[in-house]
Amino acid sequence: MTPARHHLVWDWNGTLLNDLDLVVEATNIAFASVGGPSVTTDEHRVRFRRPIADYYAEMLGRAVDAEAFGELDRIFHEAYRSRLTTCALADDATAAIAAWPGSQSLLSMWFHDELVPTVHTYGLTPHFSRVDGLRATVGGGFKAEWLEKHLAELGLDGRQVVLIGDSLDDAHAAESVGASCVLYTGGLSDPARLRASTHPTADTLTAAVTLATTLP
DSSP states (O other), X not given: OOOSSOEEEEOTBTTTEEOHHHHHHHXXXXXXXXXXXXXXXXXXXXXXXXXXXXXXXXXXXXXXXXXXXXXXXXXHHHHHHHXXXXXXXXXXXXXXXXXXXXXXXXXXXXXXHHHHHHHHHTTOGGGOSOEEEEOSSSOOSOSHHHHHHHHHHHTOOGGGEEEEESSHHHHHHHHHHTOEEEEETTSSSOXXXXXXXXXXXXXXXXXXXXXHTTOO
């Protein structure tokens, strides 16, 4: 039976793609380039937030203007790109995708021109009615405006949609368009922060899909 919210939007980084270790490694390479501290995985999960420039400023102990962030973002993505092939999908990603009874799409805050061929490499493209990434030269912002554009291209109202992601920014984006959200605790965010929110949480992607099918 098709759920009340019949379309599922997946997040990519930290959700379908298990890239936490690589994200932390690339973050530390960016910090090291300006003499900053090394961040642990747990610390990154607790402190990371968008806009990413604010997170960087907190960790570096100084203001990070647009020019400085642009350079840090470039260094981060160079490091990330160089080891992307070491990342696997989340353990139950393919099972979770198969378990959803409605239509599905993917929206990532990673660069669109790199995202599309990467998703294809993992064999997932046929499952999605649309795959969208960031169409900008510098990342780091909020997801809300991009989710609005994604749903407009799909011709969907937010009330028809549930999003599965691993960050509070995913939840805020969903709220901004009237969609529901299930938060996955196995990604880039501290599980305690996610569980403290008003949104349902799940420790596996298959459990997240099960929850998503029950949302009004």
